[in-house]
Amino acid sequence: MELKLDIYRTRFCKKDDIEKTCTANDFELSLGVCEDVLNMINIDMFEGGLEAISQESQNALFTSLVKNGLPFFKDMIKEIFELTDEEVSKTKLSDIVKIVIGIVKYSFSQLASSLGGNKPKN
Numbered sequence: 001m002e003l004k005l006d007i008y009r010t011r012f013c014k015k016d017d018i019e020k021t022c023t024a025n026d027f028e029l030s031l032g033v034c035e036d037v038l039n040m041i042n043i044d045m046f047e048g049g050l051e052a053i054s055q056e057s058q059n060a061l062f063t064s065l066v067k068n069g070l071p072f073f074k075d076m077i078k079e080i081f082e083l084t085d086e087e088v089s090k091t092k093l094s095d096i097v098k099i100v101i102g103i104v105k106y107s108f109s110q111l112a113s114s115l116g117g118n119k120p121k122n
Contacts (some may be wrong), residue, residue: 001026001106003099005081008090019090022081034107040069063103066093073100106115 010019029037034049053061066073074088077099 001102003080003102005083005091005099006096007083007087008092011090013090013092022083024080029103029110036072037104037107038111039066040072052104056102058101059097063095063102066100066102076103078094100114 005022005024006013006018008014008024009018020047031055065090073096074085077083077091078088
């Protein structure tokens with residue numbers, strides 16, 4: 001799985017003011033992190049998986065998830081991308097939400113894979 005995150009020069013995140021883009025490739029999430037992510041949401045309410053709910057509902061779910069779990073996700077993003085608190089504060093919330101979506105989907109696929117389901121797609 002590859003994740004990308006833009007770091008801006010200021011906390012206002014103006015479009016043409018990107019200081020650097022960080023990329024995380026081929027990292028593994030520990031069982032504990034996957035459990036933490038999956039425990040933040042009630043996976044039992046998704047009969048048929050995430051694909052069973054609309055994109056709009058997924059976006060609302062993940063926005064709420066990030067809002068309620070911001071300290072956890074901030075720490076996780078710092079660890080994945082090897083960033084400081086200052087660098088994380090100069091990222092767009094929408095980019096954080098996209099990364100959280102990727103991580104949650106990855107956690108679901110890891111769970112399915114460990115239970116004998118399909119192999120995860122990176």
